[in-house]
Amino acid sequence: MRVIYKLFLIPFIILLTTLFNNSFAEVSEQLSGEVPVIQISSEKKPPMIKETSSERKSKKDFCDAVNHKFMQFGWHKIICDPNRWEIVNYSFRGNPIVYQEFGFDDPGNKGPVNLIFCGVHGDEPTGIYPCFYLVRDILFDNPQALKDFRMVIAPIVNPDGFFANTRQNAKGVDPNRNLPTKDWDRFAYKVWIEDEKDPRKYPGTKGGSEAESEVQIFLINKYKPDKIFSFHAPLDFLGLDFVDSDRQDYQESSHLYRTVQRAKFLGLNIEANTKKFLRFKDYRFYPGSLGNYAGNERKIPTYTVEFLTANPSEAYYYWSISRYALIKALSFDIYDEKEKNPSAGIHDMSQQVVSTDSNSTLPIQYNVEN
Secondary structure (H helix, E strand, C coil): CHHHHHHHHHHHHHHHHHHHHHHHHHHHHHHHCCCCCCCHHHHHCCCCCCCCCCCCCCHHHHHHHHHHHHHHHCCCCCCCCHHHCEEEEECCCCCEEEEEEECCCCCCCCCCEEEEECCCCCCCHHHCHHHHHHHHHHHHHCHHHHHHCEEEEECCCCHHHHHHCCCCCCCCCCHHHCCCCCCHHHHHHHHHHHCCCCHHHCCCCCCCCCHHHHHHHHHHHHHCCCEEEEEECCCCEEEEECCCCCCCCCCCCCHHHHHHHHHHHHHHHHHHHCCCCCCECCCCCCCCCHHHHHHHHCCCCEEEEECCCCCHHHHHHHHHHHHHHHHHHHCCCCCCCCCCCCCCCCCCCEEECCCCCCCCCCCCEEECCC
């Protein structure tokens, strides 16, 4: 009997020993670092909002979806007409990123060139409304206004965020922290940490990596605007990013000084014409932001219009208060007869950079710094 007992017991002990040794070996490998662990950069990156769709949507399908959102918002005065827009790129989910130019087909129109961005942050619908209403204005309500200025409109820079109601794009990146500013590599991630790693403001893994950034860069380089307007909410101010007036080489006798004063005058004029609904004030710019990239680095007067709230039911009210002042501002020339737009006459100011985004259709151009 004892012999039979030992015959059954010995294999059982051998089995337990083998299992224990294998488990111990696996734990040892993990502790020794031989088994790959999650990289720190992966832990830092917020999760994607949703997996990508490889299917690119048509302009019609895109506008149908946009108009459905407009109806949900109760917006009945504006529509997305696919025949009015050109596709400049595609988002991570395959949504078209569209734009259109106005006033360039009139050879007699020598007015200032305005570049207007809306919907950079998808959860700020009051910052999208102005772009679509502007198109209605110049095509139907007030077409004569266009003889005094030219403009380029990108009405929903971040369509993935718009449909998901998120500030970020579908890859979890804030498009207004991703532009390839000179300080991006050194400070973008540091500033994000200081902001307690707010996932809504994640700058991405590389400056200029996102389709939304590519579009803004492309339009800036293509049209070399005299000024830029970008619509947002809900910080309730009108900001200007241009030239630091505290610079040592900033002299009252310089052309630059005169240009800066005219840019500030326009900001104060908008404030006055909105009866201080849009309060003109200084506000900091960030690594990767449009104000930093275009205003600070490329010396293009860049105005950020921040409405009081992002509540879509307030969109028409905000626009009705601001409309006169903003349309009038489009015809204001920052550069007087003695000072011209420094980028307008430069033909070789950019270099071709091949995009690494499989969804991109752009031969993206980045400014070459002298």
